[in-house]
Amino acid sequence: MKVLILIVFLFSISANASKRSIKQLRDKITNQSSQLNKLAAQIKEIDNQLGSSNNRYLAKMKDIEDFEKKVEQLKGELSTSAASVSKEVELSKLAFDRYLLEVSDAEVDTSLKAKKIYYEILSKKLKKLKKAQAASNKNLQLINNYEQKIGSIKKEEESLYQFIMELEKRKKEYGQEYISLMEDKNQSEIVLDKVVAKLRVRKKNNLKKNGVLFQLDIPLEKYVSINKTKEGINLKYSQTTPILAPRAGKIVYAGELASYGNVVIIDHGQDVRSVLLGDLVAKVKKGDVVNNKQLLGYTIADLGNVKSLYFEVRKKDIAQNTANWLAKKKVNI
Structure with missing residues (x-):
């Protein structure tokens, strides 16, 4: 040790x-x-x-x-x-x-x-x-x-x-x-x-030592703060904001997920998927092929309230330490 x-x-x-x-x-x-x-x-x-x-x-x-x-x-x-x-x-x-x-x-x-x-x-x-x-x-x-x-x-x-x-x-x-x-x-x-x-x-x-095959961009260009969890990250926002594809890939799911809200799942290849979960309006559907930073949808804001968009990277259907996969150099987490 x-x-x-x-x-x-x-x-x-x-x-x-x-x-x-x-x-x-x-x-x-x-x-x-x-x-x-x-x-x-x-x-x-x-x-x-x-x-x-x-x-x-x-x-x-x-x-x-x-x-x-x-x-x-x-x-x-x-x-x-x-x-x-x-x-x-x-x-x-x-x-x-x-x-x-x-x-x-x-x-x-x-x-x-x-x-x-x-x-x-x-x-x-x-x-x-x-x-x-x-x-x-x-x-x-x-x-x-x-x-x-x-x-x-x-x-x-x-x-x-x-x-x-x-x-x-x-x-x-x-x-x-x-x-x-x-x-x-x-x-x-x-x-x-x-x-x-x-x-x-x-x-x-x-x-590579940490199992990271490639890096992804943060899906929101504007956010209030980022909170790291054990696996994913929460992007805090206070206004309606465009949601962008963190990397090129194929939409494998776009819709509601039980009581969690709306979700968009992108397959990036090499058994790596990214999950976007929260109060959002999706502008893509299952089967769509998207480029890096292509518009996926918008967050839904409540006046005077700060809300969260959950972002998670999964490899072989196992949640990863998402912070390690981020390409942006200066991320305050």
Whole structure:
């Protein structure tokens, strides 16, 4: 007897330990799922930042390219202008020299005329040179402004590039952390499945030891309380309530039973029957095949009174400890 009590005690400890282990694993998986969701949100935020930053980086590169083209264009215009002015000066000198040769034998004072002509030529060219110089100064100023903008944009581009590289690094770190955490979560779920499976096997074996072939549901969804008897259970109710089949089977009896009230008996196979007895209205008849939780009838209620529906499991026509056959986990009996 002492050995039997010790075995039951050890089994109880083992079962409780398994339940605690299941709760701890489920809590761990819940926490891991929460962390995974947080990491996923962080990775998504980084992706959004990378998208906008890359667009800004490409825009900066385009600005630099446009400004560099303008600088090259202005430099080309400066070079063309300088060449044009130089050519005009050379042509003026040649024209003046030719004129001097033509008038060298004349009786007039060629020196005075030459100076006057040269002065007129230089005056015209000077005006052109001033205009060219003004245009060149304007272009030089534009070139200087553009080059300053290019330098400023390149600094922004470099800073933006560093920021993008930092985002890519963070994304990689978060991604590795996400993968590692996902693998841990998958492993936790595998361990949980194994523990649950072992507990189910243990529970099933324990039920078999008690002669329980399968489990049944409580036939009332709403009840006030449950009172256990030596064999069956009494389901207390205070209002009309649907009566549901505790398990699939075949109706072998539906009607009155002496002074006990109305009764419904279901054959579930394997020599197991369930009996429902009380003040009820049956909606099934003998020979009907019913599914699990199918409507069998209704309880009859009396205003202000609490009544009972008796539920009993019988195996080979022998009343069983019905409480052991119940599938519902939390039954207050």
